Amino acid sequence: MEKILEVTNLSKRFEDYQAVKDIDFQLVTGECVALLGPNGAGKTTILKMIVDMINPNSGEIQICGGKHADMKRQIGFLPQYPNFYGWMTATEALQFMGKLSEMDKKDLSERIPEVLAQVGLDANLKQKIATFSGGMRQRLGIAQAILHRPALLIMDEPVSALDPIGRREIIQLIQSLKGKTTLLFSTHILADVEEVCERVCIIREGEIVADDRIANLVQANAASVFVLRSDADTTKFELAIAKEVAISRMEQKHGAIYLHYQGDVGVAREAILRVLMATGIAWTSVSQAQETLEDVFLRMVEK
DSSP: OEEEEEEEEEEEEETEEEEEEEEEEEEEEEEEEEEOTTSSHHHHHHHHTTSSSOOOSSEEETTTTOOOOOOGGGGEOOOOSSOOOOOSHHHHHHHHHHHTTTHHHHHHHHHHHHHHEHHHHHHGTTTTTGOHHHHHHHHHHHHHTTTTOOSSEEEESTTTTTOOOHHHHHHHHHHHHHHHEEEEEESSOOOHHHHHHEEEEETTEEEEEEEHHHHHHHHHHHEEEEEEEEESSOOHHHHHHHHHSSOOOEEEEEEEEEEEEESSSSHHHHHHHHHHHHTTTOOOOOEEEEEHHOOOOOOOOHH
């Protein structure tokens, strides 16, 4: 498969702060990859270097095998908060963007209604952007990003500012774009990543700490999760289990205790049952599950 994006030894420093540290990754034709990481991890800085909004201190970026500066027309970009002139209509905004991209006039006139239909704004061709909802603005942002048929579509937090309905619309739109272009986007919403991506790059403090298919990451880093529920005070159990079992993480959420354990599951199960019986607490349920992408992500970024 053709390499669409190749990033080599990319670094960026802001005065005394090293935002990105010698990262390497690549995307091939048709991939949909998510950049994951906590706030300040370097995700937006990486995306801005790829789209040439800021310059790296060192490293190289190649788009479709060519030099970065020569291949910028192959990139479509959706910033986290796309801005448009509110007095323009959706059609006028895309005409403006198309001219900036030096698109052929005839091609642009044919392409505008096509992309507006693709993002679900075909009924809003002549509507002033000032009257658009947040979700409509985001869809228009995607329309301008794909207008010139880029080989690589980059999106920075495409759903972070949207309500659940708007978020669902954008996720469905991203799904429809898969296979038509190569996608790279950053997000904090892991459920969306699991829905639309096969592969993730996890960033921590400017470094890539994982780059793999989601299924491989979950399997390779899988830990058993014991889920315990009780209406009684469980403090006695929590103190006892911390002494008896090498739990990698213990947390309370959704009205239950979650024990994350890496190692021999049989040994952990026996120890947990022993403590359960010794503390004499009445439990409503005790079950075992496998970790999710969220569990793997949290463990990797919290190290």
